[in-house]
Amino acid sequence: MLDSTIAAIATAPGEAGIGIVRMSGDKAIGILSGIFKPKRGNKVEELESKTVTYGHIIEDTGRIIDEALVIIMRKPFSYTTEDVVEVHCHGGIVPVRRIMELVLSKGALLAEPGEFTKRAFINGRIDLAQAEAVIDIITSKTETGLNAAVNQLEGQLSKEVGRIMSELVSMIAHIEASIDFPEHDIEELTLERLHTAALEVESSIESLVESFEEGKIVRDGLGTAIVGRPNVGKSSLLNVLLRENRAIVTDVPGTTRDIIEEYLNIAGILIRLVDTAGIRETDDIVEKIGVERTKAAINEADLVIVVLDSANSLQPEDRSILEMVSNKKVMIAANKIDLGVQLDIGELRQRFGEDAIVEMSVKKGIGTDTLESKIKELVLHGQLSIHNNRMVTNIRHKDLLVKAYESINRAAESLEQGVPVDLVSVDIRECWSKLGLITGDTIEEDIMKEIFSKFCIGK
Ligand SMILES: Nc1nc2c(ncn2[C@@H]2O[C@H](COP(=O)(O)OP(=O)(O)OP(=O)(O)O)[C@@H](O)[C@H]2O)c(=O)[nH]1
Ligand SMILES: [Mg+2]
Known part of the structure; x- marks a missing residue:
């Protein structure tokens, strides 16, 4: 439910210098104004976006729970593109939990694992492959793993997948045109061009699939x-x-x-x-x-x-x-x-x-x-060359790429054998839709749920 306001403890449980409670949604700023008193007397609603404000978190009874620094990030310039509020308090188990209870009592809902990132995806700020990179950054165990995940978050993989997808779209458009205007018999030349394009797509996908062998090790x-x-x-x-x-x-x-x-x-x-x-x-x-x-x-x-x-x-x-x-x-x-x-x-x-x-x-x-x-x-120096910045590290992506490869391979063979182009188009579409599942263009709810369930709460 995107119209709800979610909240979670964003820092790891335990004792630490700072603990952060984070909220996202339309009510986030309103909820903050009900629990936070700025030291300098400005109203919470009037606080400037992305500036730090010092004050106290206060219960309805007037009792101070903790000192805090708060940051408001107004929509759409936030992680989720919604209004986001961060409350930085002392990082003890008790203050963080008390503040969390307080925001929940004011109407925020406890966020599910990965729900902040899921919102960033649903609201179109990042695509699915980028969202998945966020968890890889958090769980990375080496610098190389981190590098690969950051590249993915920066959209390197998505760009390449997007490029291949638009290639496929233009192939489909060619075919559609030739079906719509049958009087212009589809020319030899067009067929040949389609075949070449299919082979090019095939080899682009193949090199992505091959990068997984290293990608898996890097991750x-x-x-x-x-x-x-x-x-x-x-x-x-x-x-x-x-x-x-x-x-x-x-x-x-x-x-x-x-x-x-x-x-x-x-x-x-x-x-x-x-x-x-x-x-x-x-x-x-x-x-x-x-x-x-x-x-x-x-x-x-x-x-x-x-x-x-x-x-x-x-x-x-x-x-x-x-x-x-x-x-x-x-x-x-x-x-x-x-x-x-x-x-x-x-x-x-x-x-x-x-x-x-x-x-x-x-x-x-x-x-x-x-x-x-x-x-x-x-x-x-063996078969590993870890400098490829479009490396596939995620098994979900690899499986989809393999399926996409199979479809385009079928299409290429059909084109060579002179199978009618409207039949070939089925395989090309199939290839396109499998690639779309990587970036999330063609994703279904249940798959999305499974992907984000692997996240930690608060991210
Ligand atoms: N002389 C000699 N003894 C060794 C050497 N490497 C290990 N050992 C000895 O061989 C014995 C078995 O070593 P482990 O490392 O426990 O052997 P393992 O293969 O793990 O044995 P399991 O766990 O029983 O399968 C120990 O007494 C070691 O000290 C070696 O290079 N030379
Ligand atoms: Mg042993």
Whole structure:
């Protein structure tokens, strides 16, 4: 309901220097005037937009709740394009909550998660992809992630999607014209132009889809699973990479029973390191579940580090693990070289490539630097080039782009085969409407609800 006035605590709960209660809607300024007394005696209604005013928040009984600074941002020059009021009070749990209760008692409604941003979208200040970038900024964990989200908020992705959409509209217009004026038979030339245009759209969409491979890593980090037989030194490796004793290390095989997840920042890219339970056949119920989780972790990982024990030749379990990761990007840590090398490293080199093998001893501190720099290399010079400012980082966008790609691909093929243009037009429209779901031009209420429910309250 856009005619309501919403309110929320915009700052994180807990003790802090400042806490902010925010309102948006037609009643926001009226509600403020009922609870705020400026020190200098001006009327709240007459306060200038976007200036800071000092005063007190006061209950109906006349009791002062807190000192506060307030800012009024009159419509349409605000985050939501509605009248927005911010009350900055002391950041204790109690004052913030009391002020919140007070504005609710004066007629504001508690905002839903993301409702301020949703209003900015509904009122047309930003499009949906930009609104989604706001949550990515809030949840970003590295500078690269932040950069990508800011680019998206600035409208880089929306611009490109908009450009493709207007390309599609002009294709549709061409087709419509030729249907409306059948006496001008659609010319060879027009058909050819349409075909070229379809191929161009196809390749633009394709490069957006391809950017997701990096985009996902920029946003969520490089999922890296450390796997191997029990007791080969997986947890030891995790600890060394994190430079802290995070996981328990013992010489008892089966020490790690559940997934341990930690973050590492390498050159601005987030590495999500996952230590797993050693994989072996077991009757122990807890360990069995751990092994299942390990398999799931492998599935989800962008990179798998397989730890092997160099002091022994490849065991059947090692072989089945290597089998399990055959369709993944793999690095092999041949650990425990301090105990002698029985492992056929030559064979592994042949199978996985020179660059994929690192001989190491976590215990003696040998090879860990090499492993780390190989991960760095993979992130920075491998298939990752994190400078694309139109990067797709959101899986919803990627799925829609894939669908749009399929439609335009069908259209291009039909045009080539001489299928009547009015039939081709169906696919072109489909492509257009899928792209429109990214920017929100063609969005439905329930999808919108789901998107904004991922936000925090107060944003
Ligand atoms: N000699 C030697 N011992 C090592 C090395 N790396 C780890 N270890 C020892 O190997 C044992 C097992 O290490 P963990 O890191 O717990 O092995 P894990 O693979 O996590 O084992 P699970 O959790 O049981 O699957 C410990 O006693 C470590 O100190 C190494 O490079 N050389
Ligand atoms: Mg372990």
